Amino acid sequence: MEMKQLEAFVAVVQYNSFSKAADMIYLSQPTISAHINSLENEIGAQLLIRSTKAIYPTQTGKELFQRAKSILALRDEAIFRVNKIDREMRGEISILASTVPAQFLLPEIITAFQKNYPYIVFNVQQADSQQVVEGLLGYQYDFGIVGTSVNYRRLITVPFYRDTLVLITPKTMKVDKEELYRGLAAFLRHKPFVMRGDGSGTRVEMEQLLRKQDVSVQNLNIVAYFHDTQSILSAVSHGMGVSFVSKVAAVAYEKIGQIKVYDLEQQAFVRQLHLVFQKEIMLSPVQKLFVTYLENYFTS
Structure with a gap:
């Protein structure tokens, strides 16, 4: 099992698309497919269900996704600890946010964040609070932001505003x-x-x-x-x-x-606005950095 295989698998699950995954991690679509096929052969189980409308993980795929995210996060953490160059950190953070934070808070927060960390790119999508929870539970986004309390055992909520x-x-x-x-x-x-x-x-x-x-x-x-x-x-x-x-x-x-x-x-x-993310998935250094920054942004 190689890191490139896990990266390809995680990207396909997150973007529900082989072509989008290929664009995001700078590989060709045939290479992405080859990585997924190799991974399925190595594990001995189907990881993705490919329908005409969407691509989504099997139960085995969901279990591997959580572990794959944690493995990739550990790799990034190791690289980060060795290099210790915060400003040079690179990566992407995906956020599904309800209307108020998406339209009126995140533009300000991200602009301030990128002054310190210019190489971290954000992908922000807007949905209502219930859709935000569904998107997180479906492994489509790193973080959600909602304007009401969320009571799911699989999710961690952090009040920030x-x-x-x-x-x-x-x-x-x-x-x-x-x-x-x-x-x-x-x-x-x-x-x-x-x-x-x-x-x-x-x-x-x-x-x-x-x-x-x-x-x-x-x-x-x-x-x-x-x-x-x-x-x-x-x-x-x-x-x-x-x-x-x-x-x-x-x-x-x-x-x-x-x-x-x-x-x-x-x-x-x-009311409190909350940052929400999956409990089972280890955060990468870039994601940890953003959580800490958001927790402190409105108190500094």
Whole structure:
């Protein structure tokens, strides 16, 4: 069993494609196929199921994938310890993130990170929180970032950002702040409400927070459902109704006068964003570096 075989196998599982795997690790597609065939012959079991729509690991393949990732991580760790040149570290980090971190936090974090580690490349994809968990459990990404708590024994969650949900309204809507803060439930029941779609961490957190304020979602006058924060901000700015979004997402629209933002200044409207990754798979030096950096980024 050779490292190149394991690299080829891991890449095919992660990218669900022989051609994409070949591009990412700079080998030809026939070479990738040859490495996989050799590995299957050596192990004596089929590792990949090749269908017309996708490529995914067999049960044996899933077990080997976890061990292969750990072996490659140990190799990288050994090279790193010998060289000890942090700034020269090279590698790729794949992240599947929910809307708020993907659109409003990761661009800032990655830009700052790459000033110190310019040779580490990021592949960031966006999905809702439930899809993020599914993507991680399916071995497609190194990390996930979600806006709600995740309870899976196979996953480790690391809180890294304290987020606040704020009420946003169209700029033309007249709001009595004292009345709003005194009776949020009554205010919301009489306004058209723009709701996040199912599967969103913001949707889950919003419903939980509203229940703490004695507001039932069933009693809201919901006029539309959108599946990303940007669409909700746009809808509210056009006067469709009111909603709750992450404070970090609302800032840009507020600055240009497209919406009004009301920070309810209540602990109930605070949530944690979490970095999530597989428990069974050993992190590479590059991945460990990113975890440590993210844990400290908002506290420094």
